[in-house]
Amino acid sequence: MESKSNYDHLVHIKSHDELALYELIPNVVWFFDLDKHGWWWGNQAAVDFWGLENVQQLIDKDLSGDTQGAKDRTAQTFELAAKNGLTIDPWTTYPNGKPKTVFMMHRAVLLGPEKHRGIIAFINEKVELGQQPENLLLVEAMRYTRVAATTFTDAGEIVIENPAATETYAHLHSKPIPEGQSVFVARFASPEQGRECLAKAIEEKGGRWDYIMRTAEGDRQHSLDIRRTRHPLTGEFLLLVVEYDVTELYEALAELEQAHENLHHIAMxxxxxxxxxxxxxxxxxxxxxxxxxxxxxxxxxxxxxxxxxxxxxxxxxxxxxxxxxxxxxxxxxxxxxxxxxxxxxxxxxxxxxxxxxxxxxxxxxxxxxxxxxxxxxxxxxxxxxxxxxxxxxxxxxxxxxxxxxxxxxxxxxxxxxxxxxxxxxxx
Known part of the structure; x- marks a missing residue:
């Protein structure tokens, strides 16, 4: 795949010969090729993570059983990393057939002579979430739910968002954010309301409010459930924003109100x-x-x-x-x-x-x-x-x-x- 103009800023790694220094990193590092949907390279820690004998076995690993949802999420991660420089979010992997949920940091790169889209995954196993069912369920629910979920810093910048949130606000990722606005505020149909909501969420440590949001489907009425949480790696306080599209409910209520007004008019x-x-x-x-x-x-x-x-x-x-x-x-x-x-x-x-x-x-x-x-x-x-x-x-x-x-x-x-x-x- 040829590099597109919006990927020209990415580092281009032409061959495995350029990766020797990654062997010195004790944590898991692997390179994933999106265009062939397979591993391009991994260090010894990555080989050990998967219980393999050498890096070639990692490169040859059969991923034909991956779902389209998994492929879509990888593509979304690449796009976010290409835009923001770094993504940090939970992923569930299955070394030796057993689920293991870890937080991965991803960077976007171009790989090989054909400049395939690629991501470098960095994993610190010390922050591995383990195999506790509640952790796995929580991570999987956020990952696959159709409800948009995003964590923001108090400055209104994204730390982690699930695929549903990425899809909902994909049109905003391709445009520059107006000067003086955060990503949080840019999602609101009214920037002033966005700033007020962010300030209120920080002051009150969360809450639930309804706003009109600028989604890929146009302006939609969303109910925002905002809670205080902590970054799993740094311990930094974050805002977890879960959005429910209640447009149909508002439209139904408006129709009911109009019907009530019509009946009242008829009676009067x-x-x-x-x-x-x-x-x-x-x-x-x-x-x-x-x-x-x-x-x-x-x-x-x-x-x-x-x-x-x-x-x-x-x-x-x-x-x-x-x-x-x-x-x-x-x-x-x-x-x-x-x-x-x-x-x-x-x-x-x-x-x-x-x-x-x-x-x-x-x-x-x-x-x-x-x-x-x-x-x-x-x-x-x-x-x-x-x-x-x-x-x-x-x-x-x-x-x-x-x-x-x-x-x-x-x-x-x-x-x-x-x-x-x-x-x-x-x-």
């Missing part, structure tokens, strides 16, 4: 006319009556019933009747105050609820005047008027139910006396 809005429903008026009235009691004000209910609406339905049909109701609702809405509530409470019945009584008579007059204008429809001109009864809280009633009944009674008095007018309950 009259479907035909799009003014308030009776239910909405009943809910709003609680606040109106309470405010009126506190401030010594009145609440007025204007009960409106259309005159001759049945004849419109009978002559033109219910579809035309519905159009008339829509126009009537908008005309009434155009003359009331912004603080007033207009609700449709029956077939052709509406109620205006207003806090304060300064403008009630004027609103009643403007409503009648607005409704008196002929309504132009495809089937011709339609005329509609209204009768309005008005009742006051607390003068006429001390609750909404009685207030509406008294206003309704006042409206029927108008009907009996000639229609197309308004009347107060006490009149």
């Amino acid at each position: 809005t009259d479907t035909l006319t799009q003014v308030s429903s009776l239910h909405h008026m009943q809910e709003a009235a609680k606040q109106f009556l309470n405010d009126a009691t506190i401030h010594g004000e009145s609440v007025r209910a204007l009960f409106i019933d259309l005159d001759g609406f049945k004849q419109i339905n009978d002559k033109h049909g219910h579809d035309i009747g519905d159009e008339v109701l829509k126009i009537v609702a908008q005309r009434i809405k155009s003359v009331i105050r912004q603080s007033d509530i207009l609700a449709r409470v029956g077939g052709d019945e509406f109620v205006i609820l207003q806090l304060g009584a300064n403008d009630t008579e004027s609103i009643a007059k403007r409503t009648l005047s607005s409704l008196a204008e002929p309504i132009s429809l495809p089937s011709g001109m339609v005329n509609v008027n209204a009768s309005i009864g008005i009742a006051s809280y607390p003068e006429d009633a001390d609750n909404l139910k009685d207030l509406l009944k008294i206003a309704d009674d006042a409206m029927y008095k108008v009907k009996k006396s000639g229609k197309n007018a308004f009347s107060f309950a006490k009149c």
Whole structure:
């Protein structure tokens, strides 16, 4: 494999003749050739580690049984080492068929005349994690889980990350980190939030927070579980960050909230006319009556019933009747105050609820005047008027139910006396 431009900075080891000094290192050192997926060379300590007799047996060792996951992880280690200069992370090996988990340091190099991608592995067996099941399970879980896990220094630089984290943020590795930013901060959609999270994690020694992260799949909502831990080699305090993608959960909650808002809108809005429903008026009235009691004000209910609406339905049909109701609702809405509530409470019945009584008579007059204008429809001109009864809280009633009944009674008095007018309950 020919060297790519982004590997030109790597040391090129052309032959085994250049490796004599590595024999003087007492710890395990081996060179691994990624492009042929096999060992390129190892010192005597490496040969002993694998229980072999000579380095050629190491080079000839059959690795055809390795999984694609193992090959992918080796490639990821090379890319990280090529970028960062050195990686340190746990690996599980199987000398003599027995699992042995150790921390390896890796450097990226180019090997042989063909410049194959290679990594040099350095192992200090004094920090070997042993064969305790809990250690093996912990290391293997971090290695193969699809949950991104990364350890950072307090400066926000990566010490170890698992393949899932490498894959999640691979696009960031290929770009220079903005000056003044750490890798930790660069992963956040909002750098300011990243800096705040890092400072908070250090101060509080960990925690769990949700943020939008810049992943290879775009901005995603992640829940970050951050804990204090120690570097297995140096004892340095680190931050272990485990990330859970909760984007679908947030989207589901947003959809649920939207559905709730839609249902609330349906419950609070009259479907035909799009003014308030009776239910909405009943809910709003609680606040109106309470405010009126506190401030010594009145609440007025204007009960409106259309005159001759049945004849419109009978002559033109219910579809035309519905159009008339829509126009009537908008005309009434155009003359009331912004603080007033207009609700449709029956077939052709509406109620205006207003806090304060300064403008009630004027609103009643403007409503009648607005409704008196002929309504132009495809089937011709339609005329509609209204009768309005008005009742006051607390003068006429001390609750909404009685207030509406008294206003309704006042409206029927108008009907009996000639229609197309308004009347107060006490009149």
